[in-house]
Amino acid sequence: MRKIIFISLLTLLLFSCGNKGTTVKDITLNIPSLETLSGQWVSVDTVDMEPSLRNFRAQALVNKDMTSLSWFASAPYSGGYHTGVMKVNGQTPLVTHYRWQPYQALRKSISDNVEINSATRMVPNENLILWEVELRNTTNQQQSYTIMIDHIGFISKYPEPEWQWWYPYPTLTGVTTTRDDVIENMRDYIGTGKNSVDKEVEELINGRPTKTMKKVSWPSDDEILDSKKYTAHTDEGIVLISDKETETTTGYSIITNSDSQSLRQSGAISLWNVELNSDEAKTIRFAMAWGGEPNSVKQMLPLTEQNFESVWDGVQSTWEFLWEDIFKPNNKTLSGTFPVLESNDAVANKVYYTGPLTMLYLMNTNLPQHEKVFLTGGPRWGASITFFWDITEWATLWGVVDPDMMKNHLTAWVGIDPSKHFGQDNFNGGGVGNGYSANYWALFQMMRAYLTISGDTEFLKENIQGKTVLEHLEQYALNWKRISIYDESKNMDDMYRLADFGDDEWNLLECVPTYKHIVPSFNAGYIWMMRETASFHEQAGNTLKANELRTEADEMIERLLKLYAGNGVWNSLYPDGRMIEVRHCLDFMFMGRYLPNDIPAHIKGEMMSFAYRELITDNWMRAQSIEDVAAKDSDRPDHGPLGAFDGWPAGTMDALVQLGYPQKALDFYHAIEPVTNEGIWAQAHELWGERKWEKDAKVRIAKRGWHNRESSSGIAMSQVMLKGFFGFYPSVDGTALKLNKNWTFKGKLYHVKYKGKYYTLDSTGDEVKMVEENH
Known part of the structure; x- marks a missing residue:
């Protein structure tokens, strides 16, 4: 891997003077300055x-x-x-x-x-x-x-x-990992002279934020x-x-x-x-x-x-150097390059370039497990953590930007049990947190992205933890069988063959109490994983295995469609036979992204109506509809009715493109641009103010619910441009572009690294052209 070097101001000046090729200069003029991308007052x-x-x-x-x-x-x-x-x-x-x-x-x-x-x-x-x-x-x-x-x-x-998500820190009584609002109360009342109030607080009880009413106090500055x-x-x-x-x-x-x-x-x-x-x-x-x-x-x-x-002054100069560096082929920071967007669409440009700035801001080069990591969040939580779910949201882009780093991380992550941990502690190296239902899909998607973009097919044969990478992919894709509760001896309905994700909502959407057991989203993900695994087997000459997986996937789709509740939304199926309607963006995203050609036309139309009627707002979206039966019990800015995890708008745009509505996705892309006025992508943006229940609700970075200031999932907004609008989504068979019919985003993406070479994606004409660059 490339060694990251933090260079003095003099060196920066010398470096910049030695790179004055006309072509490079013209391309770099498209990159906005850090001042332009900074938050407003x-x-x-x-x-x-x-x-x-x-x-x-x-x-x-x-x-x-x-x-x-x-x-x-x-x-x-x-x-x-x-x-x-x-x-x-x-x-x-x-x-x-x-x-x-x-x-x-x-x-x-x-x-x-x-x-x-x-x-x-x-x-x-x-x-x-x-x-x-x-x-x-x-x-x-x-x-x-x-x-x-x-x-x-x-x-x-x-x-x-x-160093778990709740990392250790010192107090007057010694080290603690407890998140009990002492520091947050101190921060809220800093400078007021107060050190106690009566208020509703959130305490982390059994790993979950829980609201309680109590007299809270914190040390005075003199005591500290x-x-x-x-x-x-x-x-x-x-x-x-x-x-x-x-x-x-x-x-x-x-x-x-x-x-x-x-x-x-x-x-x-x-x-x-x-x-x-x-x-x-x-x-x-x-x-x-x-x-x-x-x-x-x-x-x-x-x-x-x-x-x-x-x-x-050197602080700013170093940031400006690194900002320019990540867009250059053969740079010192990445093994690839963040593609340079050229377009006359200033609003789309702002949304796109907020992604690489988020990535650079979350880069950490001082944690012992890897030479370089992209942290998931911080500073309040996860100061050393990478979540599988967050980083997989921009897996395709990561494969372009830093394929060497991606392989290094994936090789390490294969050794972490996805049924027990949601990510890696990059300080001590072990798995952290609980097992998320998303983990198998997340790891599979990143593996697929690396393999199809790097062209490193030999990696499939590499033995890690006693299995080849292809065997690990198959294990991830077929995990649904291990968690299905279907028992033929009990004469159970065939639908129970679907994956059952258990009774603990904390393993799924955490705050949505009804979203558990057999849910559509990740079952759709398993269908997609089986089909992609089939393609890898076919590539390796295992035609029989490929056909077997595709047959299982087709059978699973028939069961999955029975979960449709009508009116654009889906049901969760419980072991006791109850069907619980869930009006959440996650089902819209997964069905749209991974099974767009399997959804009947009338269901697609109703899904689209639901998304615009109940989820998408003027400048952001609701993760959960206000009309959901559990909305009142799910009020958290990332997954509830008053905001959304920053990965959800990107996932929704991806689904819109795959469902055949790229212009609607671009309109949504334009609509969210004002949220970047506060800074880079966050863990979640919340809908707030007197009109928070309306379409024109104001939007801001969320803190309540123990959220982080910034988070990596929003980098997926840039992937929407690469994958959705330019169509770069390499398939296992080597086809690099998946084009939108009769629609193109007018512009160019320079320095897209694919199979070791750099390309320009040119969509200034009637279709996207992929032209090899000379470096």
Whole structure:
């Protein structure tokens, strides 16, 4: 695999000067700048989830004050509570506006006599965070300000405990993995002076978020600063905080000299007395590093006013270099290339390019199991985790972008039992979480994508964990037989031969209590898997086996269609014979994506009516219809009636294309563009506001329900362009394009890697042409 290199600003300049070919320059002009793709300034009263920070190894969320961070994680290090607030004249200024950019998080606070702007940056691939805070006198006369900033180093190292989705972090009473809203309550009330309220809270009980009403409390800032778990001292002006329980040191360098500084147990407080004339500003800079021995941390912080500027600017420069690099053939970051889209459709361009930025932002190069990973989420959850379900949503695109990485991951994932784990912990290497019903389909789809796009047919013969890859594919495709409850001796209806996914809804859609047992979606997935496995067997000369699998798939379709409830929706079948109607997007997506030619025309029409009547809104969609019998019990932004997991709109668009409605898919693609104004793709976007039950509901990144700020599934929006609109979906028999009849998206996709060569997909004419490039 290629070694990822983080290059100095000088090297970047030299590199860019040496690549001035006319063709390359013309193509790269299609790539929007990071400034263009950054989030817009958003008012705090419209925000549910605060912006995050990442640097390819660490991650954190900003809070509602002007300086502190929470949910800091950089395995094996993690932080508890927050990193410290700023006070002005004894009060904590609160954020009025946020802006997310890939290389920094911006906060603004506007009040009667002062405007404060703060920017926070993580230095790429270093254990270093930088702050720059500007306070400006907005009155028409001189003002005095006393500025105090807490520098808290509540960070510990946990190399031994499993880094599950709920990773370990330190508290006043020791390490915990519990998610009980203590930190979230602290974040909600930060700067208010409160440390307890009566409220409805969510606690993770038996692995599930559960609402309870109780008096909740959290430590005050003084209690955190006075924690006996830590001890602080200064060394040549640098504040060093040592953890007594783990081998961890946090250091602060106060770049802008303070008038005084007081040490506490877990940090220090710096004070500045400032006189400012009208419109005059004071800028304060400081930095935080973390690591093991105090000396190693101290060596990360030799910052002065002079070199701070170059390190600060270098953060943005490195991001801009990497952003350009991932679109170049033979780059240093990927084994393939993210295709470059050229079109006059500015709205579609914005949606498409939000995908590669999400991918780059979620890239982590500091986890030991793989040289490079694309994390599923974070920062609150899953700081080291890759979910099979999320990443398979863009499996075709991943096969183009980084086939070497994909093979490396799949080879490792074959050893993880999909009946027990939903993904991999990239820190300690094991499987994590519970067994999702989606896992077999997810792993199969990624295997298929790698094999058909790379052309690496020898991989099918490779022996992993005692079986060839082809045998693993067949095992995934036939797993439905192992979970079917059909018993011929009991004279059961033939429909019970279908896969039964059990009584625990947590293995399916988690929050939808009726979606369990025999459901249409993943049964459709198994039919598709059998057909694709048949094609692999046929390719290998096993015609008899191929015919056997296709026959079983056809028989299964007859059973599956009996689950149709009418009016465009489907039933779940329970062991006691009950048919429970479920009005959810998952059935629409799977039936449309994997069995479009098996669905009778009248059912297709009714499915389309259902999707537009009950799911698709003006700028987003509902995962679950408001009319669903379980809607009131399923209110979570990702899978319930008031929002959708970011992979669902992409999956719905894919289904629309496969069902023969590419223009409707493009219209939907255009409609969701405004949601990118807040930033990149998230775990879910929620429908909110007074009209949240209506088609014109407002949309924002969701936090409630313990959601993550960003997540990888939304990268599938870019796959919709590649697969759906340009038709790139290689089949097992070697056919690369699956074209839409009498419809094309007008544009070009450059640098599509297929079987080791790069191609341009040109749809500027009446059909898509695939032209080999010269590199």
